[in-house]
Amino acid sequence: MSHSTTPVRPPGRAARRAAPAGPPARRRSLFVRLGPLPWIAPAVLLILAVVIWPVVEMVSTSLRRIDTTGTDHGPAGLVKYRKLFADPRxxxxxTWTAVWTIAVVALTMLLSLALAQLFNQNFPGRRLTRWALIAPxxxxxxxxxxxxxxxxxxxxxxxxxxxxxxxxIGHAQAWLGDAGHSKPWLVFVAVFVSLPFTTYxxxxxLQTIPTEVYEAAHVDGATPWQTYRKVTLPLLRPAFLVGLVINLIxxxxxxxxxxxxxxxGPNADTATSTVxxxxxxxxxxxxxxxxxxxNFAVVIIMVALFLxxxxWNQEETR
Incomplete structure (x- = not known):
């Protein structure tokens, strides 16, 4: 009497795939569901700590009655805003904030454009002059x-x-003694410290513009001014916009x-809104x-305009 035996086969791939997932698989599935959150969580927490929370505290403080000693005397509603806008100063x-911002940014961008064009040329001592510009x-x-x-x-x-x-001059001048004399000097110093970043x-x-573009313009018979206006400035626009908005802020x-x-001073005559x-x-x-x-609302408007x-710049270049 013979006994037939059926060989036992190991489970195939389908059976192995059908096996229930263990703890490592569950952890991997949870990680996949979280997506990029674990990676961006530190940045989100940092933004909440150094941006959102101070803004909330700033708005909350503006709606309270707080004396110079830091004592909170309760809610004040919009009283402080009415008091602010009623201030004759x-x-x-x-007005001076707008004039200051426009004057400093305009002069900085024009001078930086000229300096960047100069430093983009080959001349003796170029490296030394570039280093000197970093000093301010x-x-x-x-x-x-x-x-x-x-x-x-x-x-x-x-x-x-x-x-x-x-x-x-016949006698010593008080260059910072009144607003009429001090405002031009304030603009000069602000431009002086803003030039290095904007120029670089x-x-x-400028250094990202391919030389082949200039060669093609030369072959087409374009003059230097036409090349600068039709080739250099359009291709420089992204860097120009970045420098413009960062300088504005x-x-x-x-x-x-x-x-x-x-x-x-004197009497807030040279004070911008921040001062x-x-x-x-x-x-x-x-x-x-x-x-x-x-001030924060004005900065938000500037950022929105920049975006x-x-x-608009990205859509036009497509």
Whole structure:
């Protein structure tokens, strides 16, 4: 009597695939469902800690009654905003802020464009001049502002001494004594410290333009001005927009130049909205916070305009 035996075959691939997933598979599935969240979580937490939370606190403070000692006397609604906009100094502060921002950014962009074009050429000493341009950027802005304040001092300033020795002025001038004399110097110093970053931004944009484009323009008979207007400027537009918007935000929020040279005086005549906000904290912390909210809203508008312009630029180049 024979017994037939059926060989036992190992489970095939289908059987192995049908086997229930173990703990490692469950962990992998959870990780897949989370997507990029584990990677961006640190950045999100950082933004919440250093951007969102301070903004919430700033808005909350502007709606409270807080004295200079930091004592909270309860909610105030929009009282601090009404007090801020009723301040007779505010119109002049906002006007000077607009003039300051436009003047500094316009001069910075024009001079940086010329310097970037110069540094993009081959000439003896180019490397040395490029290094020299970094000096105003490497130094502290506040230190530079204080240095210029001492240079412009009426009693011991080197500018007055030089002009007196050259017989260009009859007596020492108080260059920072009033708004009429100090505002041009504030613009000059702000442009001086803004040139390095903007020049190198535009220089990087110029160096990305292929030489074949210029050769093609030369073959087509384009003049140097036509080549610059039709080739260089359009291809430089992305770098120009980046430099423009970053300068707008930086200059609008600029504090060290004005505070280091005039502290916004006399009587807030040289104060921009950022400096004015800092001056208000000595009298009313909540009103200062209200001014901060206004400044933050202006910066948001600038960023939104930058995004719109960038989108327009990308659509046009497609």
């Amino acid at each position: 505010l119109p002049d502060v906002l 950027w490497a130094a502290s802005v506040l230190m530079t502002a204080i240095g210029f304040r001492w240079m412009l001092d009426q009693v011991s300033g080197v500018l007055n001494r030089l002009l007196l020795d050259l017989h260009l 931004t535009l220089l990087a944009g 930086n200059v609008f929020n600029s504090f060290p130049v004005i505070w280091g040279m005039t502290q916004g 004015f906000m800092y001056m208000l904290r000595s009298y009313d912390v909540a009103e200062s916070a209200a001014m901060s909210v206004v 719109l312009v960038t989108r």
